[in-house]
Structures are given as C-alpha cells and as structure tokens.
Amino acid sequence: MPMRKVMKGNEAAAWAAKLAKPKVVAAFPITPSTLVPEKISEFVADGEMDAEFIKVESEHSAISACVGASAAGVRAFTATASQGLALMHEILFIAAGMRLPIVMAIGNRSLSAPINIWNDWQDTISERDTGWMQFYAENNQEALDLILIAFKVAEDERVLLPAMVGFDAFILTHTVEPVEIPDQEVVDEFLGEYVPKHAYLDPARPITQGALGFPAHYMEARYTVWQAMENARKVIKEVFDEFEKKFGRKYHMIEEYRTEDAEVILLTMGSLAGTLKEFIDKKREEGVKIGAAKMTVYRPFPIEEIRALAKKTKVLAILEKNISFGIGGAVYTDVSRALVNEKEKPIILDFIIGLGGRDVTFEQLEEVVEISKKALEGEKVEEVNWIGLRKEIL
Amino acid sequence: MAVRKPPITTREYWAPGHAACAGCGPAIVMRLATKAFSEAMEAKYGDPNAFAIAHATGCMEVVSGVFPYTAWKAPWIHVAFENAGAVASGIDAAWKKLGRKGKILAIGGDGGTADIGIQALSGMLERRHNVVYLMYDNEAYMNTGIQRSSSTPYGAWTTTSPPGKYSIGEDKPKKWVALIAAAHQVPYVATASIGDPYDFYRKMKKAASVDGPAFVQVLAPCVPGWRTPPEKTVELAKLAIETGLWPLFEIENGDFHNIKFQRFPKDGKFKKPIEDYLRLQGRFKHLFKKPESIEELKRQIKEVWRILGKEVELL
Ligand SMILES: Cc1ncc(C[n+]2csc(CCOP(=O)(O)OP(=O)(O)O)c2C)c(N)n1
Ligand code: SF4
Numbered sequence: 166m167p168m169r170k171v172m173k174g175n176e177a178a179a180w181a182a183k184l185a186k187p188k189v190v191a192a193f194p195i196t197p198s199t200l201v202p203e204k205i206s207e208f209v210a211d212g213e214m215d216a217e218f219i220k221v222e223s224e225h226s227a228i229s230a231c232v233g234a235s236a237a238g239v240r241a242f243t244a245t246a247s248q249g250l251a252l253m254h255e256i257l258f259i260a261a262g263m264r265l266p267i268v269m270a271i272g273n274r275s276l277s278a279p280i281n282i283w284n285d286w287q288d289t290i291s292e293r294d295t296g297w298m299q300f301y302a303e304n305n306q307e308a309l310d311l312i313l314i315a316f317k318v319a320e321d322e323r324v325l326l327p328a329m330v331g332f333d334a335f336i337l338t339h340t341v342e343p344v345e346i347p348d349q350e351v352v353d354e355f356l357g358e359y360v361p362k363h364a365y366l367d368p369a370r371p372i373t374q375g376a377l378g379f380p381a382h383y384m385e386a387r388y389t390v391w392q393a394m395e396n397a398r399k400v401i402k403e404v405f406d407e408f409e410k411k412f413g414r415k416y417h418m419i420e421e422y423r424t425e426d427a428e429v430i431l432l433t434m435g436s437l438a439g440t441l442k443e444f445i446d447k448k449r450e451e452g453v454k455i456g457a458a459k460m461t462v463y464r465p466f467p468i469e470e471i472r473a474l475a476k477k478t479k480v481l482a483i484l485e486k487n488i489s490f491g492i493g494g495a496v497y498t499d500v501s502r503a504l505v506n507e508k509e510k511p512i513i514l515d516f517i518i519g520l521g522g523r524d525v526t527f528e529q530l531e532e533v534v535e536i537s538k539k540a541l542e543g544e545k546v547e548e549v550n551w552i553g554l555r556k557e558i559l
Numbered sequence: 560m561a562v563r564k565p566p567i568t569t570r571e572y573w574a575p576g577h578a579a580c581a582g583c584g585p586a587i588v589m590r591l592a593t594k595a596f597s598e599a600m601e602a603k604y605g606d607p608n609a610f611a612i613a614h615a616t617g618c619m620e621v622v623s624g625v626f627p628y629t630a631w632k633a634p635w636i637h638v639a640f641e642n643a644g645a646v647a648s649g650i651d652a653a654w655k656k657l658g659r660k661g662k663i664l665a666i667g668g669d670g671g672t673a674d675i676g677i678q679a680l681s682g683m684l685e686r687r688h689n690v691v692y693l694m695y696d697n698e699a700y701m702n703t704g705i706q707r708s709s710s711t712p713y714g715a716w717t718t719t720s721p722p723g724k725y726s727i728g729e730d731k732p733k734k735w736v737a738l739i740a741a742a743h744q745v746p747y748v749a750t751a752s753i754g755d756p757y758d759f760y761r762k763m764k765k766a767a768s769v770d771g772p773a774f775v776q777v778l779a780p781c782v783p784g785w786r787t788p789p790e791k792t793v794e795l796a797k798l799a800i801e802t803g804l805w806p807l808f809e810i811e812n813g814d815f816h817n818i819k820f821q822r823f824p825k826d827g828k829f830k831k832p833i834e835d836y837l838r839l840q841g842r843f844k845h846l847f848k849k850p851e852s853i854e855e856l857k858r859q860i861k862e863v864w865r866i867l868g869k870e871v872e873l874l
Contacts, residue, residue, distance in 0.1 A: 188656035189649060217652035222682035226645035229638060229679065233613060233649025236636050239656060241649070259638055366634035366650055368608035368661060373629035375637035382626050 167412075168346045174337035177305040177344050178244060178270040178330070179204035181312035183214045184352040185268070187242040189234035191219040191227045193249060196282045197334040198272035201244035216242075224249035228256040228267075235265035236374050238365035240316070243267070246334065247274035250288045254295070260327045261296025261390055263375055265364060266319030267327040270312060272338040273301075273435065273486075275521040283522020284334035285486035286435065289463075290495045296390045298328040298397055299464040301434040305342040308332040310414060311461070313352060317404045320359050323396040333436040335522065347412050355411050394465045401462055418467035419474060423449060424456035429537045430478040430511075432458045432500070437484060437518075437525060444530045455534065460496070471503040480537045481511045484552075486519045493517075493549040512540045515549045529553045567760055568594050570607060577630035578622040582789025584779030584796060585619050585668070585695040587753045592693055592777075593633060595760045596664055599767030608633065609661030610767075611650055615643035615671030618702040618781070619695065641675035643667045644683035644692060651688040662767055663690040669710035670700040672776075673736045680736075684743040684772045691766045691773045694736055697781035705784045709734040712804075713856045715842045717784075722845040727852050732859045737810070738866070740774035744813030747773035752805050754778070754796030758821055762809065778805050786841020798836040803829035803873045804860055818867055832874035833857060 172180070178201050182190065190209075192202035208214035217234075221227045224245050231241040245253065250271060260267055271289050275281045289299055300315055302308040308330065315328035332338060364374065378386050398418075405416040422442050424430055431441055438459035448455045458474055460467065475481055485494040492498055497515035504510045516533050519525040529552045540546045572593035579586040593612075601607040611634040614620045620637045623630035638646045647665035654661060665683070667676050672694040683690055699717045700706040707720040712733045716722055720729040741748040746769040751759035759777055766773035780787060780795045787795060799805035800822050807821040824830065834853065837843040846852045857873045864871045 189652045191649060191652070215656075217656050219648055219652050219686065221645065221648070222678060222685070226642060226648070226679050226682055229642035229645035230649030230652065232638050233636070233646035233651075234653040235649075236638075236646075237611070237650045237653035237657070239653040241653075255639060256642065263638075366611040366636060366653075367659075368606065368610065368634055371608075371632060371634045373624050373631050373635045376624035376626040376629065377621055377637075378626050 167348055169343055170346055171341050172305065172344050173200065173339055173341055174305045174308045174332045175200035175272065175339070176204055177309040178312060178332070179208065180346055181309045182242045183208050184347065184349060185240065185242065185313060185316050185356060187216055188239035189217050189219065189231065189241045190243065191221050191230035191234070191241070192243045193221050193224045193227050193245065195224070195246050195249040197274055197338040198244045198246045198270065200338070201270055224252040225256065228253040228260065231267045232256060232260050232263065232265055235267050236263065236364045236366060238361050238367070240359040241267045242269070244270040246272040247276055247288045250292060251276060254292065257292055257295035257297055259375070262386065263364070264325040264393070265327060266316070266325055268312060268315045268319055269327070269329045270308070271329050271331045272334045273331040274334040281521040282334065284336055285520045285522070286331065287487045289329055289331045290487040292329070293464055293495060296326060296394065297464065298326055298394070298462070300328065300330045300462055301460065302330060302332040302337065303436055303438045303459060305332070305337055305344045306414070308337060309344055309346070310408065310412070310416070313355065314404055314408055314416065316356055318397060318400050321400045324393050324400050325363065326390070326393050326397065331435065336436045351411055355407070397465050416461055418462045419470040420459045420461060421474065422457040422459070424458065424474070424477050426454055427456035427478050428454040428541060429480045429482060429534065430456045430458055430474065431482045431484055431533065432460065432474070433484040434460045434463060434496070437486070440525055441530070444527055447527070448534065453534070466499050466503065468503045471500055472507060475504050475507065475511050478511050480514060480541050482514045482516060482533055482537045484516045484518050484533065488517050488520070497549070514540060514546065516552050517549065518552045523553055526553070566757070568598050570594060570597050572597065572631065572633045574630045574632055576628065578625060580782045580789070582782045582792045584753055584781055584792045585697055588693070588695045588777055588779045589619055589623070591753070591756055591760055592664070592763050595763035596767045599764045600661060603768055604660045606660070610664055611635070611661070613638070613643050613647040613650060613663060613665045615667035615676055616640035616702070617668035617671050619666065619668070621702055640671050642679045643671060643676060644679035647690040647692070648683045648686060648688045651690055663688070665690050665692045667692070667694055668701070669694060669696045669698060670708045673710040673734050674708050677736070677739070680740070681743065684740060684745050684774065687771045689771060691775065694774070694776045695779045696776055697779050697784055699781070699784050701781050701784045710736065713859050714846050714852050716845065717842070727849065728845060735863060737774065737776040741810040741813050741815065745772045745774065746770065747809070747811055749809045750776045750805070750807055752778040752796045752800050752807065754793060754798070754800050755807065755822065758807060784842070787839055791839055795836065795839055798831065798839070801829065801831045802833040802836045803864070803871055804833055804836055806864060806867060808867060820869070823869070827870055828872040829874060
C-alpha cells in the first residue's frame with residue numbers, strides 16, 4: 166500500500182531517488198537543495214538505499230561523476246540549484262550530447278548578482294538549450310512523481326536524454342505537504358532496471374565515448390539530440406498515461422484550469438500554478454471570464470498544447486519568474502514561436518514576476534488582469550511587463 | 560630453446576593510426592602506460608583488460624579519438640578538459656556497484672591536471688577512488704598551440720610567455736603536481752620520464768597494483784612545443800634526468816621522510832650540464848643570451864631537490 170507522509174519538497178525528491186534505485190549519486194550542497202543529498206546520505210547510511218554516494222568537491226564534479234557513472238552503464242542521480250547548476254553548465258551539454266539519461270532535481274533558485282537564495286526559475290531556464298528535458302513541479306507530490314517519470318522518459322531508447330525536475334526554492338523545497346510514497350514494487354515495475362545498449366565502459370566490449378566530431382559529423386550528432394527531444398514529446402505522454410495507470414495521478418504537458426469560455430488565460434509553471442488556481446476561483450466568482458494553465462513540461466516545449474490553449478482565449482498572459490535580457494521572458498519567446506504562424510492567435514503578453522523570491526500577491530495578479538483587459542479592449546500595452554517592482558527604490 | 564619472455568607485454572591498447580606528431584613524447588606515454596596497466600591488471604585480477612580510461616581534453620585526447628576512428632583498444636571516455644578526475648570517480652563508483660573488477664586510468668596533460676583540473680584531481684585522490692591519475696607533462700598547453708601552464712618551467716618560451724625586452728619567457732617556477740598529490744597521503748605517487756621507459760613502466764605497474772588512488776607525473780617532450788627535432792624526444796627526456804632537471808622519485812602514503820629516488824648520483828653531483836638539455840630546445844634558446852637566467856633555473860631546481868631532502872650540485 167502506498168504510504169502517506171508529510172514532508173518537504175527536498176525530502177520528496179530524495180524519496181524519489183531512493184525509489185528509482187540509482188547505482189550512483191553524486192552531489193554537492195547548495196541552498197535550497199542541500200537536504201536532498203543529506204537525506205540520501207541518511208538512506209545510504211541506514212542501508213535503505215544501495216547506491217554509491219560520491220561526496221564530490223563541487224557541482225562540476227557532481228555532474229562529471231554522473232556522466233562517468235552513466236557512461237559506465239548505471240542509473241545516476243544528482244541534485245542542485247542556482248550557482249551549482251550554472252557551474253555544471255558546460256557538462257550539461259556533454260551529458261545530453263553523449264545521450265546519458267541522468268536525472269537531476271533542482272530547487273529552483275535565482276542567480277547572482279546580487280546573491281539571493283530564494284525562488285525564481287532563472288537557473289533552469291538558463292539551461293534550456295543544453296539538451297536536457299525540463300519538468301516543473303507544482304507541489305511536493307509532483308516533485309516526487311516527476312522525478313520517477315523523468316527517469317522513465319530519459320531511459321526510453323527513443324529518447325536517451327538527461328532530465329531535470331524543478332521545484333521552487335523554499336515554496337516547495339522547505340514546505341511540508343502530505344506526499345504519497347508509492348510502493349517500491351510498483352516503482353520497480355514502472356522503471357525496471359537500466360541496461361543501456363549505447364553507453365558502457367566494459368573491458369569485454371571496449372568502445373570509445375566522447376570522441377572528437379569534425380564538421381563532417383558534428384551537425385548530425387546534434388541533429389540526433391534534436392530528434393530525441395522531438396521523440397520525447399510522444400514518450401512523455403505515453404509515460405504520463407502509464408504513470409496514471411500505475412499510480413493513479415494524471416499529468417499533462419499543459420494542465421488547464423477553468424479555461425472554458427475564458428477571455429484571458431494566465432499561463433505559468435511550478436508552484437505559482439497553485440496560487441493562480443485560487444486566484445482564478447476568486448475572479449470567476451466575480452464573473453470574470455478567466456482561466457489558468459500550468460506548463461509541466463518546458464523542454465521539449467509543448468508546441469501543440471500551446472496552440473490548442475491559444476485557440477481558447479483572446480489574451481494569453483504569461484507569468485514567468487525569469488528574464489532573458491534584451492528580449493523578455495523565455496517562456497514568452499517560446500510561446501511566440503509556437504503561435505507565430507497560426508492564422509488566429511490571441512494577444513500574447515509577458516509578465517515578469519516574483520524574481521528572487523518576491524511573493525506573488527493577488528494584487529499583483531490583479532495588475533496582470535488589468536493590463537490584459539486593457540489589451541483586450543484594444544488599448545496599447547507593453548508586451549513585457551515587470552510586475553510588483555518597487556519603483557520607489559529604483 | 561627457451562624463448563625469453565619480452566620485458567614488456569606485446570599487448571597493445573594504443574593502436575597505430577592516431578594523429579600525433581612524429582616524435583610525440585606523450586604518444587609514447589599512452590602506449591607504455593596502457594601496457595603496464597594491462598600487466599598489473601593481469602597480475603591483480605587475472606584479466607589484462609580490466610581497466611577503463613577517462614581522458615581530459617588535450618593533445619592526446621584529440622589525436623586519438625577522432626570520430627569515426629579511435630586509437631583505443633580499451634574502454635575509453637572523454638568528457639571535458641578539467642574533469643578527468645571526477646569522471647574517473649564516477650566510473651569507479653559505477654564499477655563498484657556493478658561488481659566489476661578492475662581499475663580506472665585517468666589521463667590528463669599538465670594543463671588539464673596542474674591548472675584547470677587540479678580540483679577534480681584533488682577530490683578524486685582525497686576520496687580514495689580506485690584510480691590511477693596519469694599526468695603526461697609536456698610542460699605547456701599544446702592542443703591550443705603552446706601556451707604556458709603552471710607546469711611550464713622557468714625561462715621557457717611559449718606563446719603566452721614570450722621572451723622579449725622585458726621578459727625572460729616564463730617567469731615563475733614550475734609547479735610540481737606530484738608533491739601536491741603526495742600531500743593527499745595516497746598510497747602511491749611517482750615522477751617518471753619517457754627517457755627511462757623501464758622505470759616509467761615499473762611505476763605505472765606499481766601505481767595500477769596498489770589499492771586506491773595513485774598519481775604518476777611523467778615528463779614527455781613535445782616536438783612543436785619544445786621546438787625540437789622529432790628524433791631527439793627520448794634523448795631529451797633522458798637528459799632531463801641526467802642533468803638533474805627532472806627528479807625521479809616515489810612517495811608512498813605521503814611519507815615525505817622516506818622518498819625513494821631513482822637514477823640519483825651517489826655523491827649528489829649530476830654529471831651532465833643542464834645546458835646540454837637546454838641547448839637542444841628552441842624554447843630555451845634565448846636563455847643563452849642571459850646566463851643569469853640559467854643560474855636562476857638551476858637555483859629553482861636545487862630548491863626542489865632540497866624540498867625532497869637532497870642537496871645536489873648541478874653543472
Ligand atoms: C573549459 C575549457 N577551457 C579551455 C579549453 C581549451 N583547451 C583544450 S585542450 C587545452 C590545453 C591542453 O593542455 P594540456 O592539458 O597541457 O594538454 P596538451 O594539449 O599539452 O596535451 C585547452 C586550453 C577547453 N577545452 N575547455
Ligand atoms: S603537439 Fe606535441 S603533444 Fe601534441 S601530438 Fe604533437 S608532439 Fe604530441
């Protein structure tokens with residue numbers, strides 16, 4: 166029988182790692198994810214988890230050791246956030262290019278400067294072009310589930326790409342919620358043992374991994390990463406279905422909330438989706454035709470689902486906790502790509518919100534709705550809006 | 560008639576057809592090191608092939624693994640420039656869990672070891688992974704076209720330490736990574752030179768035979784980097800020993816009080832002048848216009864010997 170426990174997001178991630186039975190875990194502490202390796206070391210110390218836990222001297226070495234382990238043919242796991250993820254940046258490309266299905270938990274946190282330990286998504290968003298799949302959790306249950314799902318998708322032979330699962334710093338990493346821990350036997354059935362055909366460092370069958378690719382081959386190698394990410398769309402949906410059958414919880418690339426007859430839809434990711442749902446309920450009571458949508462999978466980008474969503478609304482307002490300087494939010498530019506050639510499309514607006522752990526309040530969300538309404542009525546508004554700025558200190 | 564066993568194994572792991580320069584010192588290192596490894600693995604695990612190689616970016620990685628070819632007849636992986644130690648740690652952990660018997664060989668140049676890779680190397684040694692880290696020391700970044708590293712010796716020309724009106728060339732003493740490795744108190748640390756291949760071979764075998772981490776720093780001349788003729792590679796590596804410029808030693812468990820030396824003259828007096836070594840190389844040519852710079856180089860080398868516990872005389 167699945168067990169229910171009240172736990173922090175970090176513990177949920179550690180539990181997911183335990184259930185997935187990676188043979189190698191390598192990690193280095195960073196706020197807000199520190200509890201993940203701590204909890205895993207406890208599991209290992211108590212003999213509840215049969216993994217080699219490498220206490221590396223940096224995140225760069227954490228991911229490098231995971232690459233070594235995965236290339237040697239075993240399931241590998243790590244966790245980090247923020248500067249730690251940024252330090253891994255170089256190796257993230259390599260893990261994907263070598264098609265190693267490593268899974269990593271991220272307590273989504275802002276990047277320096279100024280140094281700030283609180284939540285936004287700048288860390289993972291900055292790694293969106295590395296070839297890693299990206300999942301974002303709304304709550305602690307999703308953090309656990311999505312890590313298991315990530316392993317299953319990553320190890321699928323049609324995919325073979327690494328994956329990161331983000332859950333918001335403090336809002337989830339340090340907040341306790343009831344989480345259902347699935348039965349080990351069911352997880353075993355779901356994941357099976359990882360036995361790669363493409364990556365092994367076996368003296369009985371010597372192969373060369375990580376060779377130099379001349380211009381004659383490089384593009385093709387990169388193209389296979391593109392293809393794998395394209396394949397991942399289908400595989401993720403299959404795995405979502407299988408997960409529902411086995412564990413009873415249903416996931417979607419994009420989950421919609423009260424989008425029927427909506428004139429404005431607010432699209433977001435992560436824990437902000439929870440706040441939004443409450444806000445939408447309130448607005449609906451006031452008779453405002455408004456809905457919300459939560460993007461669970463950010464890479465591969467859910468292009469078809471965005472198109473379907475866009476058909477349902479007149480304004481698509483994107484709320485995102487990240488910024489690509491000189492253009493706007495990353496999700497905004499991605500959504501624009503998905504819709505650019507559609508005959509009919511809604512007005513697309515971008516709202517940069519809650520950076521560095523600033524609370525997202527209902528007043529701020531009201532402001533988002535105000536601006537969206539103005540646009541709906543044909544008034545000219547900014548395409549990229551910073552919400553909740555303290556203008557008095559600028 | 561009794562057939563004499565060859566002094567070193569005839570098994571090859573470094574295949575012909577790699578793209579190294581004629582006379583490449585590090586290429587000799589690759590061949591000898593893997594042979595020695597295989598002999599050690601045979602003795603230790605009954606399987607000469609019981610090893611895998613994690614290679615840092617650099618000249619030897621680039622010349623050996625050009626897709627779709629490979630010069631490696633052993634399981635081999637290259638990930639990046641600075642992380643051979645960490646990648647090897649991951650493989651070691653995976654092998655432990657897979658119950659696979661054997662040892663990991665991590666290979667890096669002086670740049671990938673003394674500079675950018677030193678953190679991953681230190682972590683790997685400190686955690687006591689079952690890895691031999693082999694630093695082939697050609698005393699500069701050759702793959703990017705001869706820039707100085709912290710292992711470049713005093714006075715040497717490189718493209719980023721050019722001699723000039725206000726410069727003698729490289730102006731800092733060489734960093735001796737073997738001493739840093741030994742400070743980790745790991746089972747085995749050694750320096751070697753391809754100028755004494757049997758000594759290098761023995762040390763690689765020893766390194767591969769110990770339980771836990773080991774580190775070997777081997778001098779390996781580079782033809783374009785040192786501006787030398789290809790046929791002089793081994794002679795140079797030999798002269799480095801004979802002039803006293805390249806100490807050969809072994810340190811076990813970080814015991815600096817019991818360093819074992821090889822090829823050390825009984826009276827502490829090296830018989831060949833260091834000029835014999837310097838004169839053969841374009842990278843030191845300018846030193847001969849400033850004899851005091853050669854004195855400074857000698858002073859620095861004597862200092863290293865003194866740290867090792869030996870008072871020496873250099874010619
Ligand atoms: C992070 C990073 N910085 C720089 C480089 C460029 N680079 C590749 S190999 C190399 C020098 C290698 O020097 P060394 O380790 O001494 O080996 P050698 O080429 O001399 O064999 C450099 C600077 C790189 N690949 N990665
Ligand atoms: S440049 Fe130097 S190290 Fe590189 S292949 Fe040529 S001789 Fe060997």
